[in-house]
Amino acid sequence: xxxxxxxxxxxxxxxxxxxxxxxxxxxxxxxxxxxxxxxxxxxxxxxxxxxxxxxxxxxxxxxxxxxxxxxxxxxxxxxxxxxxxxxxxxxxxxxxxxxxxxxxxxxxxxxxxxxxxxxxxxxxxxxxxxxxxxxxxxxxxxxxxxxxxxxxxxxxxxxxxxxxxxxxxxxxxxxxxxxxxxxxxxxxxxxxxxxxxxxxxxxxxxxxxxxxxxxxxxxxxxxxxxxxxxxxxxxxxxxxxxxxxxxxxxxxxxxxxxxxxxxxxxxxxxxxxxxxxxxxxxxxxxxxxxxxxxxxxxxxxxxxxxxxxxxxxxxxxxxxxxxxxxxxxxxxxxxxxxxxxxxxxxxxxxxxxxxxxxxxxxxxxxxxxxxxxxxxxxxxxxxxxxxxxxxxxxxxxxxxxxxxxxxxxxxxxxxxxxxxxxxxxxxxxxxxxxxxxxxxxxxxxxxxxxxxxxxxxxxxxxxxxxxxxxxxxxxxxxxxxxxxxxxxxxxxxxxxxxxxxxxxxxxxxxxxxxxxxxxxxxxxxxxxxxxxxxxxxxxxxxxxxxxxxxxxxxxxxxxxxxxxxxxxxxxx
Numbered sequence: 001x002x003x004x005x006x007x008x009x010x011x012x013x014x015x016x017x018x019x020x021x022x023x024x025x026x027x028x029x030x031x032x033x034x035x036x037x038x039x040x041x042x043x044x045x046x047x048x049x050x051x052x053x054x055x056x057x058x059x060x061x062x063x064x065x066x067x068x069x070x071x072x073x074x075x076x077x078x079x080x081x082x083x084x085x086x087x088x089x090x091x092x093x094x095x096x097x098x099x100x101x102x103x104x105x106x107x108x109x110x111x112x113x114x115x116x117x118x119x120x121x122x123x124x125x126x127x128x129x130x131x132x133x134x135x136x137x138x139x140x141x142x143x144x145x146x147x148x149x150x151x152x153x154x155x156x157x158x159x160x161x162x163x164x165x166x167x168x169x170x171x172x173x174x175x176x177x178x179x180x181x182x183x184x185x186x187x188x189x190x191x192x193x194x195x196x197x198x199x200x201x202x203x204x205x206x207x208x209x210x211x212x213x214x215x216x217x218x219x220x221x222x223x224x225x226x227x228x229x230x231x232x233x234x235x236x237x238x239x240x241x242x243x244x245x246x247x248x249x250x251x252x253x254x255x256x257x258x259x260x261x262x263x264x265x266x267x268x269x270x271x272x273x274x275x276x277x278x279x280x281x282x283x284x285x286x287x288x289x290x291x292x293x294x295x296x297x298x299x300x301x302x303x304x305x306x307x308x309x310x311x312x313x314x315x316x317x318x319x320x321x322x323x324x325x326x327x328x329x330x331x332x333x334x335x336x337x338x339x340x341x342x343x344x345x346x347x348x349x350x351x352x353x354x355x356x357x358x359x360x361x362x363x364x365x366x367x368x369x370x371x372x373x374x375x376x377x378x379x380x381x382x383x384x385x386x387x388x389x390x391x392x393x394x395x396x397x398x399x400x401x402x403x404x405x406x407x408x409x410x411x412x413x414x415x416x417x418x419x420x421x422x423x424x425x426x427x428x429x430x431x432x433x434x435x436x437x438x439x440x441x442x443x444x445x446x447x448x449x450x451x452x453x454x455x456x457x458x459x460x461x462x463x464x465x466x467x468x469x470x471x472x473x474x475x476x477x478x479x480x481x482x483x484x485x486x487x488x489x490x491x492x493x494x495x496x497x498x499x500x501x502x503x504x505x506x507x508x509x510x511x512x513x514x515x516x517x518x519x520x521x522x523x524x525x526x527x528x529x530x531x532x533x534x535x536x537x538x539x540x541x542x543x544x545x546x547x548x549x550x551x552x553x554x555x556x557x558x559x560x561x562x563x564x565x566x567x568x569x570x571x572x
Contacts, residue, residue, distance in 0.1 A: 003071070003094070003497070007037055015044065015055075016063050028498060035076070036091070036494065042080055048387065052080030052405050088485035092549075095493035097479075100471070106559065107500035112153025115328035118321050119145050119155065122252075123334075125162035126239040126259070127171050127197065129190045130246050130385040132437060136365050139423050140431055141333040142252050142361070150563060151507050156325055159474050160317065161259030162419070167197070169218035171232050173210060174200040186234045191384070193235065205457060215305070222264065222307060232261075243545030246386055250419065251565055263316040267308050271301060272314045273482035279351055289348050299344040312416035318349060320396045321358050329359050331510065336364040336432065363510050366434035392418030395443045396451070400572070403445070407571060412544040416567040417451050418443070423566050424450025427512040428520070448520055450566060453557060458525035458572040460554035463535055465570075471551045483545045488532040492525040492549065496556055503563070512564060519560040526553045 010021035015022075022039065025342055029038045041055040048055055056077035063075045063082075071090045076083045077547070099106050121141020124134055134176045149155045174196035179185030185192060202208040215480040221227040240257075247253065269288070274280040279289050280301060287299035300309045304383065318330060332342060342362035350357035370383060397414035426435060464471070485495075500520060506514040533545045558568040 003086070004037065004501075006071070006214075007039070010063060011059060011082070011438075012060055014046070017044065017047075021542075028494075029083065030080075032316060032491070032494070033079065033205070033278055034081075036086045037084045039082040039084075040080060046050065056080050056082045073190070075260045080416055087491050089481045091178060091481070091497065092484050092493040093479075093481045095497035096548055096552045099417060099496065099555055100548070103471075103552075103555045103559075104478075106556065107503045108150050108152070109500075109504070110152040111504075112148060114154075116154040117329045117331065118158055118325055118327045119331045119333065120160050121145070121149075121333035122247075122254070122300070123158075123160040124243065125164065125165075125167060127167060127190065127193050127235045129194060130243060132370070132383045132385060132388050133368055135388075135426055136368055136421065136431075136435070137333045137335070138554055139426050139565060140251065140252065140363070140365055142250075143427055143515070143563060144331065144333070144507075144510050146563050146565065147503060147512070147515070149501065149508050153328075156256060156321075157215060157254045157329075158256045158258065158321070159254040161240075161257060162331045163232075163259035164221070164261040164264065164313075165220050166214060167555060168221060168232050168235065169214035170200045171197060172217040173214045175231070177203075182231075183234070186238055190239060193239075202441065215307075219305065219455065219468065225300070225365050226354050226420065236261075249386075249389055250423075251567070255304075257321075258317070260317075263313050263320070266320065267312045268311055268567045270319075273352060274301060274348075277352065289351065291344060292349055294347055296344055296347065299348050310341065314345050315352075317350060318355070318356075319359065321352075327356070327359065329361060330356070331361050331363050332543065333363045333365070336366055339364055361510075363431070365431040367435060368435040368438050368540070388422065389419055392443070394418070394421050396421065399443060399445060399451075404572070409571075413493045413569045413572060415567050417454060417572065420450040420454055420566040422450075424453065424516060424563060427516045427564055429513055431511060431513065440551045443457075452572075453519050453523045453561065453569055454566070455572050456526050457554055457557040457561070457568045458570060459530065460526060460550045462558070463530075463550050464554065467536055467543075467547055469547045471555075479548060480541050480544055481545065483542045484549060486533065487527075488525070488529040489549060492529045492553065495525050496552060499556055500562070502559065514564055515560055519559040520556060521566075522553065522556060526550075529553075 004026045005019075005023055007021050007026055011022050012019040025043070027036055027037050029035055039059070041052040044050075044055050047053050050058075056079075059082050060075045060077040071086055073085045073087045085537075099437075101296055119141055122134065122142075124130055124137040127448075130138075143158050145155050171193060175182055175185050178199055181194055185196065200210065200214070217228055221232055271280070274289060280287050280296075281290055282288075283290075283298055285304035286300055287302035288300050290298050299311050303309060303313050321327060321330060334342070339362060342360075346357060346360050346362075349360065380540065384500070393415045396418035397410065400410050400417070404410075421442040425437070428448065429435065442449055443451060445455055495518070499522070502514050502518040506512060529549065533546055535550060536545055537541065561568045
């Protein structure tokens with residue numbers, strides 16, 4: 001049963017308002033003392049020519065008098081709201097049995113059936129390491145990917161590698177001048193290449209001719225020069241190998257790795273079309289699309305030397321993706337600082353007459369930083385992601401050794417906990433907010449952290465293992481739900497019942513934090529339940545009912561963490 005929809009139908013039988021419109025307005029009050037569900041009447045004031053408190057009072061009186069409300073304990077009108085309190089036995093019965101009926105699909109839907117969403121995320125530059133600054137695009141994108149897939153969408157994850165452009169010209173110059181043997185320098189891996197990249201910029205500040213030399217190599221690559229392309233391929237190969245190792249640790253894979261280089265022979269078509277449609281203009285030697293009418297600077301399509309730019313590649317890439325997938329939405333998960341770039345080329349695509357322009361969305365996020373400040377590969381102020389994962393793992397292992405030194409497989413569990421801590425910390429807040437990274441905070445097993453949620457799931461699992469509980473579903477008439485109507489059980493039931501709505505809200509807003517915060521609330525609710533209610537020592541019927549609560553909680557925590565790409569260890 002969808003409680004919100006049932007309430008909307010009951011309200012709709014009293015007032016002449018579309019049930020779907022009522023449904024969208026029904027909410028869960030922040031203060032549970034006000035009720036389990038609430039319907040605000042303020043938007044009805046103009047239509048019904050009454051004050052909201054009078055409308056709410058009229059609805060409440062009619063519901064209490066005229067309609068059979070088997071699931072409702074009380075209906076009250078308070079300050080323009082109609083507040084509903086549900087019967088406790090009904091709440092726990094609905095919430096916990098829903099998980100049991102189809103635990104693997106609890107919270108899923110077919111809302112995305114027949115719709116394809118392409119998500120461009122992670123997308124690092126080749127020849128540079130994944131560092132802490134990449135964690136946001138990678139984990140936000142992965143969570144959106146998994147959430148949409150869970151809701152029935154055909155989702156295509158694209159790692160649009162930055163495998164072309166001026167950084168390669170800079171790398172070639174640096175290798176030739178300071179790298180010694182070319183193949184040895186490249187086979188030294190990304191760290192070796194980054195050292196050369198940083199040195200290039202240090203030296204270029206003293207000698208600006210190095211920048212011209214780098215641009216020359218970039219143009220050679222674009223014109224098909226064999227030597228330049230061999231350099232490029234060797235750098236790409238060693239970079240991809242190192243990237244794949246880190247993605248594997250994060251549990252992430254992609255459906256497409258088409259990088260910028262794939263579109264080298266497709267950008268001429270874009271330029272020609274822009275020129276034919278009268279959109280391309282010359283500005284200070286460069287070719288641009290003017291966007292003054294929309295209060296934006298020009299979108300640069302070709303440099304003075306004829307080289308292509310990011311908008312050119314992005315326009316070519318989105319057409320290729322539409323031709324291949326006929327997408328319903330195309331999402332780009334990148335930092336807020338790129339807002340103007342996406343707004344510009346989205347507008348250019350619209351001006352080109354592409355109907356799918358309206359389906360392009362920039363999923364932006366705030367910056368991540370350390371206590372030492374902003375991250376920069378160019379300045380050498382970076383924290384490599386592999387080193388960060390190692391440090392998180394080692395920190396988690398130290399805590400496990402202190403709390404549970406005899407735990408089996410503790411190195412594997414420490415890896416899951418450490419990486420989970422990093423991911424959860426990133427996804428716990430609205431994505432647009434800036435994030436400051438602190439190991440002391442994220443590895444706290446008692447705070448609002450990933451390890452706390454993981455530990456709650458592990459605690460639930462431990463109870464079930466001790467009880468020998470397999471989670472076999474029992475029909476409602478074999479569970480006495482009246483035994484679990486205490487405050488802790490009911491509050492936990494409400495949270496579990498609301499879980500599917502949180503998944504939908506997260507998907508609609510592309511906000512993983514909605515799931516993360518709800519999992520935290522469930523974990524906190526479970527620990528309250530655990531401390532308030534003896535489980536293994538309870539009498540048979542009560543024990544069975546409480547074990548059902550524990551099982552349902554464990555399954556929801558595991559499933560929710562999986563949507564965020566976080567493992568749920570069975571022991572901690």
